[in-house]
Amino acid sequence: MINDKKVLFSGMQATGNLTLGNYLGALKNWITLSDEYECFYSVVDMHSITVRQDPQILRKRARALLTLYIAAGLDPEKNCIYYQSHVSGHAELSWILNCYTYMGELNRMTQFKDKSAKHADNINAGLFTYPVLMASDILLFQADVVPVGIDQMQHLELTRDIAQRFNSIYGDVFTVPEAYIGKVGAKIMSLQDPTKKMSKSDENPNGSIYLLDDPDTIMRKCKRAVTDSEAQILYRDEQPGVKNLIDIYCACTNKTADEVVREFAGKGYGDFKTAVGEVIVSVLKPLQDEVARLEKDKVYIDSIIKNNAEKANYYATKTLCKVQRKVGFPDRIR
Numbered sequence: 001m002i003n004d005k006k007v008l009f010s011g012m013q014a015t016g017n018l019t020l021g022n023y024l025g026a027l028k029n030w031i032t033l034s035d036e037y038e039c040f041y042s043v044v045d046m047h048s049i050t051v052r053q054d055p056q057i058l059r060k061r062a063r064a065l066l067t068l069y070i071a072a073g074l075d076p077e078k079n080c081i082y083y084q085s086h087v088s089g090h091a092e093l094s095w096i097l098n099c100y101t102y103m104g105e106l107n108r109m110t111q112f113k114d115k116s117a118k119h120a121d122n123i124n125a126g127l128f129t130y131p132v133l134m135a136s137d138i139l140l141f142q143a144d145v146v147p148v149g150i151d152q153m154q155h156l157e158l159t160r161d162i163a164q165r166f167n168s169i170y171g172d173v174f175t176v177p178e179a180y181i182g183k184v185g186a187k188i189m190s191l192q193d194p195t196k197k198m199s200k201s202d203e204n205p206n207g208s209i210y211l212l213d214d215p216d217t218i219m220r221k222c223k224r225a226v227t228d229s230e231a232q233i234l235y236r237d238e239q240p241g242v243k244n245l246i247d248i249y250c251a252c253t254n255k256t257a258d259e260v261v262r263e264f265a266g267k268g269y270g271d272f273k274t275a276v277g278e279v280i281v282s283v284l285k286p287l288q289d290e291v292a293r294l295e296k297d298k299v300y301i302d303s304i305i306k307n308n309a310e311k312a313n314y315y316a317t318k319t320l321c322k323v324q325r326k327v328g329f330p331d332r333i334r
């Protein structure tokens with residue numbers, strides 16, 4: 001607990017352009033939960049270098065992502081919005097927790113398998129131990145809740161296992177976190193292949209709506225979305241393309257799937273796709289305008305970066321000192 005509130009931690013990688021999946025699966029829930037919890041939202045730039053990055057582009061994207069968190073409606077005076085790399089406790093805890101995580105556990109991670117297949121020329125140790133760094137992010141702040149999309153569930157389970165293992169040896173050191181998965185939007189699929197999740201790293205840009213896509217591009221991508229030849233707007237697994245568009249529509253309008261099916265009964269796919277495009281534009285346009293406004297305010301964003309890194313370091317150090325004592329590192333002489 002911090003200030004009598006439970007703690008929330010979440011993060012996103014500054015790799016590639018954020019998609020509507022990132023927004024509906026995670027960021028939107030962050031905003032809903034932000035009043036109820038003491039929140040830490042990190043731009044996880046240390047995770048990003050598990051895949052080769054152009055340093056200048058990474059730096060730029062990290063700042064753009066931090067700005068986007070604020071533009072999306074997270075008040076940086078109340079929520080701790082910061083760069084992971086500015087808080088050395090992440091790396092320090094990660095080293096310790098590496099020693100409490102089994103190779104077999106990491107070998108089972110599907111994201112590692114996927115990413116190592118995709119980057120066969122660079123299967124580095126960081127890619128393998130990536131989930132331990134993620135566990136450290138969460139445990140460093142004693143988070144009670146972690147809002148994520150479904151694709152991160154396996155990492156969350158591992159985090160819980162590591163926390164419980166550590167606690168069973170050393171007593172109650174870590175809060176064991178719960179995942180928070182939103183009711184809608186937890187797995188937005190590609191518009192071009194609705195059996196695959198919408199992803200920043202998809203090679204086909206038509207599969208993803210990027211948060212900074214202009215309205216024409218959004219409309220065009222929606223109109224091109226892959227559906228089927230059933231010619232009926234129903235929410236069922238046999239029609240994955242239509243189902244995904246209904247999910248997107250629901251998440252953007254807060255309507256239920258039943259309501260959407262009723263609203264579009266008897267209408268064609270063309271009309272429905274146009275309506276989906278329009279609700280996406282109505283959600284993303286204000287966000288894009290706010291990003292553009294904030295990007296000009298360098299002094300303000302810099303002050304947020306500085307102040308929130310200090311706040312994050314304060315809480316991170318508290319946990320880290322406790323953990324270091326527990327494992328037997330000598331006390332510092334002050």
Ligand code: TYM
Pocket residue numbers: 009010011012013014021022023024025026044047133134137138146147148149150151152185186187188189197198199
């Ligand atoms: P990342 O950067 O891939 O994604 C950020 C968040 O977006 C969610 N997400 C989706 N949700 C619904 N549909 C989709 N198509 C979709 N694609 C992505 C993800 O589930 C995630 O919540 N390892 C994490 C970052 C991370 C983290 C953490 C998250 C590092 N440390 C600690 C939570 C807590 C990742 O790569 O997310």
